[in-house]
Amino acid sequence: MADHNLAIFRGLLKFKSNETKIWGVFILLSLITFVEVAFGITKPEFLTSHRFLSLKYLNWIFITLTLVKAYYITWDFMHMRDENSSFNRMVVWTAVFLICFLVFILLIEGDYVFDVYVENYVKFNF
Amino acid sequence: MEAIVTKTGTEENSWGGGDRPLNAGYGKMMIWFFIVSDALTFSGFLASYGFSRFKFLDSWPIADQVFTHIPFVHGNYPMYYVAFMTFILIFSSVTMVLAVDAGHHMKKNKVILYLFLTIIGGAIFVGSQAWEWGTFIKGSYGAVETKGGKILQFLDTDGKRVAIGDFAIPIATEREDHLENEGIWYESEVARTSFSLEEVKAGFLANESYLIRTQYLDEHGERIVLSREESIAKLESDGKLIVEGANLKHNEYGTPLFADFFFFITGFHGFHVFSGVIFNLIIFFNVIIGTYQRRGHYEMVEKVALYWHFVDLVWVFVFTVFYLI
Numbered sequence: 001m002a003d004h005n006l007a008i009f010r011g012l013l014k015f016k017s018n019e020t021k022i023w024g025v026f027i028l029l030s031l032i033t034f035v036e037v038a039f040g041i042t043k044p045e046f047l048t049s050h051r052f053l054s055l056k057y058l059n060w061i062f063i064t065l066t067l068v069k070a071y072y073i074t075w076d077f078m079h080m081r082d083e084n085s086s087f088n089r090m091v092v093w094t095a096v097f098l099i100c101f102l103v104f105i106l107l108i109e110g111d112y113v114f115d116v117y118v119e120n121y122v123k124f125n126f
Numbered sequence: 127m128e129a130i131v132t133k134t135g136t137e138e139n140s141w142g143g144g145d146r147p148l149n150a151g152y153g154k155m156m157i158w159f160f161i162v163s164d165a166l167t168f169s170g171f172l173a174s175y176g177f178s179r180f181k182f183l184d185s186w187p188i189a190d191q192v193f194t195h196i197p198f199v200h201g202n203y204p205m206y207y208v209a210f211m212t213f214i215l216i217f218s219s220v221t222m223v224l225a226v227d228a229g230h231h232m233k234k235n236k237v238i239l240y241l242f243l244t245i246i247g248g249a250i251f252v253g254s255q256a257w258e259w260g261t262f263i264k265g266s267y268g269a270v271e272t273k274g275g276k277i278l279q280f281l282d283t284d285g286k287r288v289a290i291g292d293f294a295i296p297i298a299t300e301r302e303d304h305l306e307n308e309g310i311w312y313e314s315e316v317a318r319t320s321f322s323l324e325e326v327k328a329g330f331l332a333n334e335s336y337l338i339r340t341q342y343l344d345e346h347g348e349r350i351v352l353s354r355e356e357s358i359a360k361l362e363s364d365g366k367l368i369v370e371g372a373n374l375k376h377n378e379y380g381t382p383l384f385a386d387f388f389f390f391i392t393g394f395h396g397f398h399v400f401s402g403v404i405f406n407l408i409i410f411f412n413v414i415i416g417t418y419q420r421r422g423h424y425e426m427v428e429k430v431a432l433y434w435h436f437v438d439l440v441w442v443f444v445f446t447v448f449y450l451i
Contacts, residue, residue, distance in 0.1 A: 018227050026220045030213065037209040040190070040450045048347065056347075059451045066446040070439055077223045077435045087148040087155070095162050099169040106173040110180030117181075 005081045008072075025076045032065050054111075157429045161436045164398075168440050171394065172447050175387045185276070185341045187380030188349065189449045195261050208449050211254045212441065215399075218247025219438040222406075222431045229424025234413065237427060241410045244434065248403040255396045262388065265371030268319075269378040270326060272364035276341055277380050281351060283335040290368065293329040293336065294321040319368040326368060327361060341380045388448065395444055398437045405430045 006021050007014040008028075015021035039047070039058060047058040055063075075081045080088055148155060179186050190204040197207070225240035268290035270278040282288040299322070304315045330336055338357035342350045352360060369378040377385040409418075409430050418424045 018230075019224065022220060022223050022227065026216065029216050033209065033212055033216065036446075036450060037205055040205050062446050062450045066442055069442050073219065073435055073439045073442065077219050077438075078432055079226075084149045087150055087158075090148075091158050091162055095165050098166055099173075102166075102169055103173045103176065106177040107180055110177035111183075113181045114183050118184075 004079070008076065021076065025072050029069055029072060032069050036062060036065050151425055153429050154425065154432070157432050161432065164436065165440070168391075168394075168443070171387075171391050172443060175391065175447060178383050178387065182381055182383070184343050185381060186343075187341070187377075187384045188343075188347070191349075192262070192379045192384075193258070193449065195266070197257060205449065207254070207258070208445065211251055211258075212445050214247050214254070215251050215438050215441050218244045218251070219435050221247065222434045226424070226428050226431045229418070229427045232419065232424070234416065234419050237413050237418075237424065238410070241406060241413060241427070245403055245406045245410060248399055248406065248434075252396060252399050252403065255392060255399070259389070259392070262385070263371050263373065265369075265378045267378065268321075268368060268370045270323065270361065270365045271367050271369045271376060272360075273366045274364070275382070276364075277369065277378065278360065278365065279339045279341075279378075280330065281337045281339050282333075285337075285351070288336065290321055290326050290329075290370075293333050294325040295328040295332060297322070297325050297328065319370050321368060323365055323368055327365065330361060331358065391444060391448070395437070395440055398440065402430075402434050402437050405433060 004018045004021070006016070006018065008021070008025065013024070015024055039061060043058065047061065048056050050057050052060060074092070080092070150158075193208060194202045194204050195207065196203050221240045221243040225237050225244065228236035228240060266289065267279065267287045269280070270290075272278060280288050280290065280293070303318075304313065306314070330338075334354070336357070337354060338352045338360055340350050340352060340360075344350050367376075369376045371378060372382075372385040372388075374386055374389065375382055379385070409426055412418060413424075413427070418426060
C-alpha cells in the first residue's frame with residue numbers, strides 16, 4: 001500500500017503526495033456540500049418547477065452530487081482507487097446492483113400505492 | 127502476528143491461503159464485506175423511507191420547515207446546523223485518513239494526533255445529533271391533529287407560524303389527573319398538553335386574521351393554506367387533539383411516519399457513529415502504548431478507518447434523503 005494512485009479527475013489533477021491529495025479531496029467535498037446547502041436554502045424557481053421522471057431537477061442535482069461525494073469518499077478516503085480491480089468490483093458492483101434493485105422496486109411500489117389513494121373511491125379527506 | 131495464523135498446507139497455490147490474491151489483507155477484505163452488508167441494511171432503510179414518501183407524496187413534511195434551529199440562537203435557520211454536522215463528519219474523515227497515511231509512514235505521534243482529532247469530531251457529531259433529536263422531540267409551535275391523523279398548523283397575519291401557546295385562551299377546567307387507585311386500574315392517564323383543544327379553538331376564533339395550514343402540498347410543493355372560513359370549519363369539524371413535538375405516534379410537523387423514520391434511521395446512524403468513536407478510542411490507546419509500532423504495521427488503524435469512512439458515507443446519503451430532497 002506504499003504506492004498510492006495520486007491522480008483524480010481521470011488524471012486531470014495529479015497530487016504530489018498522498019497527504020496533499022487528501023486535502024484536495026476534502027476541498028472538493030466541502031465545495032460540493034456548500035453547493036448542496038446553497039441550493040437547499042435558495043431553491044431556485046427554475047429547478048423546482050420542472051420535473052424529469054417525476055422528480056424535480058433540483059432533486060436530480062442533489063442525488064448526482066451525493067453520488068459524486070460517495071465516489072470520492074470511497075475511492076480516495078477508503079483507498080478503493082489503490083485496490084485490485086477485481087476486489088473493487090466485488091465490493092462496488094455487488095452493492096450498487098442490489099441497492100439499485102431495491103430502490104427501483106420500492107419506489108415503484110410506493111408510487112403505485114399513492115395512485116391507489118388518489119384514484120380509488122375511498123377518500124382520505126378528514 | 128504470526129502466532130494465530132493457521133496454515134492450510136496448500137500455500138503454494140495462489141488461492142491456497144498463503145498468498146493474497148486480491149492484494150488485500152484478510153481483515154481488511156472482511157471489513158469491506160461487512161461494509162457491503164451494512165450498506166445494504168442502510169439502503170433498505172432509506173429505500174423504505176422513499177417508499178413511504180412516495181406513498182404520501184402529497185402530504186410529506188418539508189424538511190426546511192422541520193429542522194430550523196441552531197443551538198443558542200433564536201429564529202428560523204433551515205439547514206445551517208445540519209450542514210455544519212455534515213462538515214464536521216467529513217472533516218473527521220479527513221483526519222482519519224491522515225492518521226492512516228501517518229501510519230503507513232510509521233509516524234506514531236502523528237497517528238495519535240490525527241486519531242485524537244477524529245474522536246473529537248465524532249463526539250461533536252453525536253452530541254449534535256442528540257441536540258437535533260431533543261429539538262425535534264420538544265417541538266416548537268404545536269399543532270392540532272385531526273380525526274384522520276392529519277396535522278393542522280397555525281399561521282398569523284404575515285403567513286408566519288405561530289405557537290399555540292401564544293394565542294390559546296386559558297379556560298378554567300376541573301379536569302383532574304386520573305390515578306390508578308381512583309378508577310379503572312388498567313387505564314392510565316394520557317399525556318397532557320400545555321393547552322387543551324378547546325383553549326386553542328377559542329384563541330383561534332378570537333384572532334380573526336389567523337389561518338390554518340394543512341399538511342397537504344399543492345402542485346408547486348408548497349403546503350396548502352386554508353381560507354379563514356375553511357380554517358374555522360376544519361378546526362371545528364375535524365380537530366381532535368393537540369400535538370406538541372414529536373414521538374413515534376404523533377408528530378406536530380406532519381405524518382408520524384416521518385418522525386418514525388427520522389428516529390430510526392438517524393438513530394441507527396448515530397449508533398454507528400457512537401460505536402465508531404468507541405473503536406477509535408480503543409485503537410487510539412493501542413497506538414499510544416505502541417502496539418502497532420511493535421507489530422510493524424498500522425493495518426488495524428486502516429480497518430477502523432474504513433468503518434469510520436463508511437459512517438461518513440452513509441451520512442452523506444442520509445443528509446440528502448432527509449434534509450435536501
